[in-house]
Amino acid sequence: MITTTADRRMIKLAMSAPYLERDEEQALAHAWKENNDQEARNRIAMAHMRLVISMAARFRNFGLPVGDLVQEGHIGLLEAAARFEPDRQVRFSTYATWWIRASIQDYVLRNWSIVRGGTSSAQKALFFNLRRLRARLASGDRQLTSEAVHEEIAAAIGVSTADVRNMDARLSSSDISLQAPLSSGDDEGANRLDLLASDTPLPDEQVGEIIDGERRRGWLHSALAQLNAREMKIIHARRLAEEGATLEELGADLGISKERVRQIECRALEKLRTALVESTPGFSATMQA
Template structure:
């Protein structure tokens, strides 16, 4: 299947319009072959047949300023996700099922790229972003027809009730949509001409904090090594496998290696941790209270 990255949107649209139209029986057979046999030829035929649907839905989001080629690409991603999850035995046509996946994929892309600072990602924010203008226009048209007026506050309440979202989300989205993106590299008014980015606080740790943390980590590592040596070889093996490995082993797998039951391994692990905690507290007192508490 040609994608937006390899040909122009016009070429993709022409290819999609020339694709076959599947009847219900053929669609079901293709979906079954993909689900049961992972037949890629069947998947290709199924997806290609419904690219016209994906392109049609992508075209509805051009007003948000995203390139049509990118919208088609995201619609294709949604179509592929739908094909991978579709169950042909549920009695639903693939097009009905795919619509929701295509729409979700396109909307996620638009919200990620329209403005990283003006939009959000919750379900209520998503609903507002794509529907607030439509609902506002309808309410205004109804009021104009009836000769009524509504205050901005009343309008926001009407929108919140219509879309079933909190009023504060309507107020927040309204402010975000009304404002323009502001470059952090823009210069401030004044003689110094500093850029706004220079006023942002650096959230990285200060050099003295970095040095202190490294020193504390080195000290803690030494204390833990000392406590570790207080364990028997079997206890060290269990703690190493359970607490120090990148992928901790299960109690069951350790039990098989040691010829012990899963419960016995758990008891030995708890016993080893108590030993380490006691060693830390006796050797270093209150200074190691927080570290010992983690064991």
């Protein structure tokens, strides 16, 4: 609902602006396009402000100030005036309606929720038509379940039932701050953020993992020192590189057969197992290659 004096004055001025006949509209449009006549553009825009107000009123149920919606619609109106081509012989109101609606819809999507939605054309259609379609289905003679309603809406708009279900849930509730205090008396001073589960390890687990990782790297470094140059090359290429080399590739590089590469690799792995078992008590002799 519009409450400010400035908004009421703007609406009164817009509603009192005279309509433009087709010939007058064409003349003003040509003056703007050909001579950059700002006054002509402003007269076209002012004559169609009642269209902006009418369009803004359709979106008042999204909980945003109607005055802001009117201002956004006016931006779309000015964009339409800047792009209008009078030679196409189309009335300006027909052309401007799309720009006004698009500007208001974009504003609603950006400000209705902190979570951005309606990024695709199908999602936008779902956002702005879900309530209307659901009300129409509910007013019919058929007794439909919620799932059946979602399925019919999904078929009508061309989205998945899951998309309809998710959008319906979003439109049914408003955003809640994670910093909002809990109403329960048992958690005085706590907020919703405190209830979010974390998948990250606890601090002591993270420290333990860092220490164990450094210890394992030290063991592996000592074990690798037991290999000769060719064994080290094969183990590094086959086991430590991001993309392991094939036996054929290593055989061609070293000038030996792929079977010989496999034998050297097996011998090197056995050396590593032995070195790790001897240097680290309790280390499993069945370490995976």
